[in-house]
Amino acid sequence: MFSANSWDTFHPKPCIKSEPPGSGRVFSGIQPTGVPHLGNYLGALENWVSLQKQYPSVLYSIVDLHSITQPQDPTQLKSNILDMAASLLACGIDPEKAILFQQSQVSEHAELSWILGCLTSMPRLRHLPQWKMKSKLKNEGSVGLYTYPVLQAADILLYKSTHVPVGEDQVQHLELAQDLARIFNNRYGDLFPEPRLTRKVKSLRDPSAKMSKSDPQTMATVTITDSPDDIALKIRRAVTDFTSEVTFDPETRPGVSNLVTIHAAVAMISVQEAVSQARGLDTGAYKKLVSEAVIQRLTPIREEIERLRADRAHLEQVLAQGTRRARELAAPVLAEVRQRVGFC
Template sequence: MALPVRTDFKHLLRLIQKFNSPRRVLSAGACTESKKPAGGGRIFSGIQPTGVPHLGNYLGALENWVALQNQYPSVLYSIVDLHSITQPQDPAQLRSNILDMAASLLACGIDPEKAILFQQSQVSEHAELSWILSCLTSMPRLRHLPQWKMKSKQKNEGSVGLYTYPVLQAADILLYKSTHVPVGEDQVQHLELAQDLARIFNKSYGDLFPEPSALLSSIRKVKSLRDPYTKMSKSDPQSMATIAITDSPDDIALKVRRAVTDFSSEVTFDPETRPGVSNLLTIHAAMAMISVEEAVAQARGLDTGAYKTLVTEAVIQRFTPIREEIERLRSDPVHLEGVLAQGTLRARELAAPVLREVRQRVGFCS
């Protein structure tokens, strides 16, 4: 049963400090059997604190997260700030981004009574399990992951953290004995690493971790409004390419109006030959909660310019209440910190006994 959210942040911090104390971790029952997850499975997913999410994040992940919290008995969503520092971060900006992400998730519908929402770095078991799993992972296994190949080229080989962050992702998942992980197609190989490490650990030390299954989103990838051959991204240098969930109605209207289409004015869905128009149809259908076929039917008789008005209206209608709620939550950072602190307590209640069992099996304690 979820605890009621408290805004007494100092009280929650004292509880976290007590829970994190060495005496608590190394108490007499430190290596006892961990609790089994509730029947029906356990969901884990994480999102980096890189500012407020955009339209692609919302449709590709967050909308699905809200649905999953009503479908599974045990759900954890983490703001994965340990992952974010694989690239240089300004400390003050990072802290602001963490709270912005918390506000965004709550505004989009994540309910702390149904899902455990927490900040990854505040649960130290993630980092310790990552180290243990790193010692079970070969360097060739990591070198062949596609994202390392891509990002290391961009960053002239990159950092050790960038190289090993898929192991931390695996630790994030396995630490809670997660059974299901919502992922996009580009993350499937990283989930396969988590499955491999579960098998390797279980073979070496006895069955402990379930092999997590992927939950692939049925939402099509949202493409850049300026280059419909690439997916929408916060890092896109073109400001007109991405719609943030906090964009004003005027900003949304301008970005959709300037979205790249083609020389044909008819609205048809053909992702291969008409990616720009097809991207608008995908966005319209998803935001209006209709099928692509219905979106095409609504566009009948309209040219692409007029159709963009329908797309704009659908996006504004969905994002206006979310934007307003984010603004309200941003004005109360103590509440946001309290929600994350409470989530940390609940996450550690699940993580600590699992890591104690890992320590026992590895040989760190008897």
């Protein structure tokens, strides 16, 4: 489901194609790690805004239960949840079209996760990429980190979700959700539909890596609240190469190609158009063009985030309303699960 920040990664347009618009239910989530970065916005949040216009039932969750698999300061976590809510609203998530809610406030997520965990083998979890990567970094991992993908599956299945926008690094986690839907249905009778899967913006300092807020190089990541001066500085210092002409060749020119990808995405043009606009410019001049495009795109979002942050009561009201609507969907599904399992 989630990488460090979101289930989704950078796709120029939504990849959900299996059913016509107007059918199915979309679910996705994002961790409250503070303000999203440019990769989150171009990869996940633009897609989310598009999906809420296409599907009648859409849920987006701020997944704070997932966030505590890593140590969190409680005061900072609460602040991050509201910051993420402000960011999502500023990016275009409409609480009238999509259910925006805080995961921990819907207790059914945790209970379904336990039930699904009892259907999941340890070897199945041990080979998932998130566990192998994060436990290796920490030299050990918590039980929560180990069972994190089961909670992801519960998040999806609790709402009988049919479409889940996820990034490439989360495909195996979605496959676990599909497997658990099949296992539960085979054991207890059909209940859950099998959810279906629906480009990443790279680090500015290391084009081989995706953009991440956890990157120790502060110049590597553009956040959506960066000032115009900060954006210009970060893009100016982006790693390119020794060829002055701007071309798009991700294999041999990853740095320049990443800039072209960013330019195309924020300007809402094709890669070919971005390269055409760069004709006659060296990479230094092109960085200025990219900076201007990014600044133009992010400035209204930054200003709206600042306005929303000042209205904490409104953010709390939006999340509370979303929680009520999410529970209205979750409660009957979990009641059916409990009955089938034999709890009542």
